[in-house]
Amino acid sequence: MHVDILGVGNAFSGPVSTSLIVDLNGKSILVDAGYGVYEVLKENDYLEEIDTIFISHTHEDHIASLGAILNDLRYIKKIKLPRIVAHEQVARMLESYLRVIGFPDIQVYTCFMPFVKAHHTIPCYGIVIRDNEKDEAIIYTGDTKCSKEIYDVWYKYRKRYDVTIYHDCQIMNIDPPNGLASPHATWKEIALAYPDEMLECIRGVHHGMGGDIVKPFRLAQPTI
């Protein structure tokens, strides 16, 4: 398994939203497709390589490139579209969105790899992608607060797999105006929520390019 990071941004910072390309046994999985992802894929001649697009939830910083990707593949490259995958709670909303942007024929698949329930403002599910030959696994959390579910998934897979967790960690402190708590994990919350052994596996994403890096945590940065 090889992971490339296309972007680490969030809804308020770019230039590219948090998105990964996971190459697994010769197949490429695009994990989320927000702002700027289409441009990075196009610049790197990678659009045609994508076999599957996983979408964690329907906020714009996770789906904004979807229309451009699908339009390019269908009408310019004229090739079969990648399979689109999401948890069933996300899939119905995603199909509505696809209808609105001109793809009423696309069915979102809901059977894939294990999903991880996130805690966010709208239905959101991360995913576990495993390489059984190399005993490597990634956990992508999607947008979320820290949670027992994420801990349990790491705990379950940590013995067999070399696990890397791409965890939401919004450094920018954005509190919604209505007094509700931010729907993202912060470094402080991550440090308090999880044991050291798990923190070692975490690479923070969804943080944008700025902010203070709080040691010993590691922030992911774009690799393309």
Ligand SMILES: [Zn+2]
């Ligand atoms: Zn987001």
Ligand SMILES: [Zn+2]
């Ligand atoms: Zn979100």
